[in-house]
Amino acid sequence: VVSTTPVLEAREVSVHFGGVRAVEGVTLRLEPGLIHGIIGPNGSGKSTLIGAITRLTPLTRGQLLFDGEPYQGIRPSAMAGLGVARTFQTVRLLPDLNVRDNIQLGADAEASAKTRPRPGWYQRLRPSVSPAVADAIRRTGLEGWEDYYPSELSYGTQRRVEIARAISMNPRLLLLDEPTAGMNQSERAEISRLLRDLRDEGLCQLLVEHDVQMMLDTCDYVFAMNFGELIAEGTPADVVQNPLVQEAYLGR
Ligand code: ADP
Ligand code: MG
Helix, strand or coil, rough: CCCCCCEEEEEEEEECCCCCEEEEEEEEEEEECEEEEEECCCCCCCHHHHHHCCCCCCEEEEEEEEEEECCCCCHHHHHHHHHHHCEEEEEEEECCHHHHHHHHHHHHHHHHHHCCCCCCCHHHHCCCCCHHHHHHHHHHCCCCCCCCCCHCCHHHHHHHHHHHHHHHHHHHHHHHHHHHCCCCCHHEEEEHHHHHHHHCCCCEEECCCCCCHHHHHHCCCEEECCCCCEEEEEEEHHHCHHHHHHHHHHHH
């Protein structure tokens, strides 16, 4: 048995909102070079778990470790410096910035998290397009779209810009909350291909995904949640067959 240090480990993590147990006692490990999935019905705690991992949502109980080191004391703005990037459930691009500048925001977030700059320093010091941005544009297949504005792009391409912005932080862990919601089949296939390419370059990912086919096509390892708790984990094929998972989807 080969044992590696997981990129991220959650130990008995709970997040309660008043009486609502949004996440309850979740323990999981995210391994290098794998795409991990989270499935579960609406309201089962998937987004709250991502919020807890990215420090936007305080833990009620439990421990979070990155590369084996506890990190739950650090600020959300420091997460980029740690190497954790995310995309949100809804598209969050700045409408007045073109594709290149939206992606540059990710690289700037990483730089500022690492160096604690005084305001305005990077306008003076950074090159006009940093290498991380050019690299993110290439890896997400966005060459040719750099000067377009978000409103001029298809939904699928907007999602790719968000992923490029996260990639430009040069992360070790990428968290994606329903990146293919609202996409057609060919846009989904395109995102699946992109995530698998990033996985093949070694990037650890955690993907919240509703579409069973997308999950089967994309993920190496899947966690299933219901009512805030993990109810199953394993290969995608095993998890969809799990009776508890079938009941969670059909039984309410
Ligand atoms: P999912 O992403 O799986 O659909 P969420 O994590 O968004 O589920 O929500 C899990 C539960 O926590 C739901 O019952 C939701 O209403 C509740 N919840 C989420 N965020 C908050 C919040 N900020 N305040 C109160 N309740 C919340
Ligand atoms: Mg959600």
